[in-house]
Amino acid sequence: MPDSNVVDASSTSPAGNNGFAAPRTIHARCHACPIKPGCLPADLDSRQLTSFEYRALRLRRPLRAGQTLVRQGDAVEALYTIRVGSLKALIDEPNGTERIVGFHFPGTVIGLAEPEQRYWLRTFIALEDTWLCRIPLKVLDDAMRRRLIALMSERLQQAYRMHLTLACRSGPKRMAAFLLELSADFGARGLSASRFHLPMNYTDISNYLGMRHESVCRILGSMQELGLLSKSGKNIRILDMQALQHL
Amino acid sequence: MPDSNVVDASSTSPAGNNGFAAPRTIHARCHACPIKPGCLPADLDSRQLTSFEYRALRLRRPLRAGQTLVRQGDAVEALYTIRVGSLKALIDEPNGTERIVGFHFPGTVIGLAEPEQRYWLRTFIALEDTWLCRIPLKVLDDAMRRRLIALMSERLQQAYRMHLTLACRSGPKRMAAFLLELSADFGARGLSASRFHLPMNYTDISNYLGMRHESVCRILGSMQELGLLSKSGKNIRILDMQALQHL
DNA sequence: CGCTCCCTTGACGACTTTCAATGATCGTGG
DNA sequence: CCACGATCATTGAAAGTCGTCAAGGGAGCG
Secondary structure (H helix, E strand, C coil): CCCHECCCCHCCCCCCCCCCHHHHHHHHHHCCCCCCCCCCCCCCCCHHHHHHHHCCCECCCCCCCCCEEEEECCCCCCCEEECCCEEEEEECCCCCEEEEEEECCCEEEECCCCCCCCCCCEEECCCCCCEEEEEEEHHHHHHHHHHHHHHHHHHHHHHHHHHHCCCCCCCHHHHHHHHHHHHHHHHHHCCCCCEEEECCCEEEEEEEEHCCCCHHHHHHHHHHHCCCCCEEEEEEECCCHHHHHHH | HHHHHHECCCCCCCCCCCCCCHHHHHHHCCCCCCCCCCCCCCCCCCHHHHHHHHHHHHHHHCCCCEEEEEECCEEEEEEEEEEEEEEEEEEEECCCCCCEEEECCCEECCCCCCCCCCEECCCEECCCCEEEEEEEEEHCHHHHHHHHHHHHHHHHHHHHHHHHHHHCCCCCHHHHHHHHHHHHHHHHHHCCEEEEECEEEEEEHHHHHHHCCCHHHHHHHHHEEEEEEEEEEEEEEEEEEHHHHHH
């Protein structure tokens, strides 16, 4: 029921503006969001972001760790962007098991596979407390759709890279590819590419990579022994990026 | 150099039509294509197809088996649709190996990951003699872009299904998922879902699924022994669809 | 303090890869 | 029409990897 938490900009803005407040108006009303007004999703360049942001509704309360944003099969009414926090995307298989097919971080648009679908194909669950923006589908115009194509194009690229990762039969190779993917993702968002925090647990990682959590543990352990990285709890520090890429 | 083979519709049509011939004019000029004029790519519904088709140039000669349509790194100037035949999509990895990330059949739009990219991210090679349509990027209008979003959305779905397939560690499960994916694809195009021809060899399949070609052979052999399917050469006949789905 | 969830480690077994060799099929050219 | 070569499919045996099952340890929370 995330919709009950939105700051509905139209109710706080002057009449006659088509129901959407100017960005500044939304920002001024956003008490719960720890992001400063100028912080933009990384997916969007500064010019295009304005048009997205202009129509986006900031969610009033964060999604708590473990809470569900949307559930597979729900009707699609909006896209979302992550401002702070992280989500996992999972697909419920017919046999009852669920498979994680993605991890998403700030700046990512949620729902790129669904803009022309009637129902959500995946369930999104917060890995930690997460702040979001909501972009109702009906406010998308042609310019925004054009931007959407670019975002989907990048997401398809990512999916093909994931194919390369998963097609490696060797566990260490898959793990290395996963770490490098995360590293590149963090780096692209202006954070450290060599030192980061894993918001998901080993079971999630193993589910995502198609292995067992024991294997995740062993592989990370052996990588630490080999001097490729060091870890304390969920904090990872990559020591030998080249060696990882060489796998 | 596929561009040298195109039937340039603008040169055969009356002046003053913005350089694009009506579909019938193109069809009339297409001697090499064995498809009758009314045959449409399955990706496109009949209404939307018209706008795509209207701007598409039919390639005069087919791509021969083994020939390359576009190479990874080439500049993107057009999308393609397959009319007859099949392609494999592969990514050249930095270490020199190449990995197959997709097989494509008639009705598919080639280049959905690249519409906003400057360069092709993947290489496309014909598995058999293949006829194509070429859709220059510059003729895309907003209506077609909107349609493109739906196609990309479906392709992303497919990519997530592929994630489910590759995340299965068991060889037989991956093979079953692969066969069912193919079966559904053929069925959706009006062909038999239980009896079809594999245009790719075992090495390609194993590359795609992340295993060895010996394993592909053994797994298909055991499936035949179990009565799940029968094969003669590259012709596959699925005998027990439910059992495959149960994996 | 005790519960739960998660991480860690060990031993065994099943499966896939690897390496090697043979057989089948197809296209080409003599 | 046949012989040849190349590519692909097939099968066997050995070795390595990962999954499985089991148990113990640690961190966080009420």
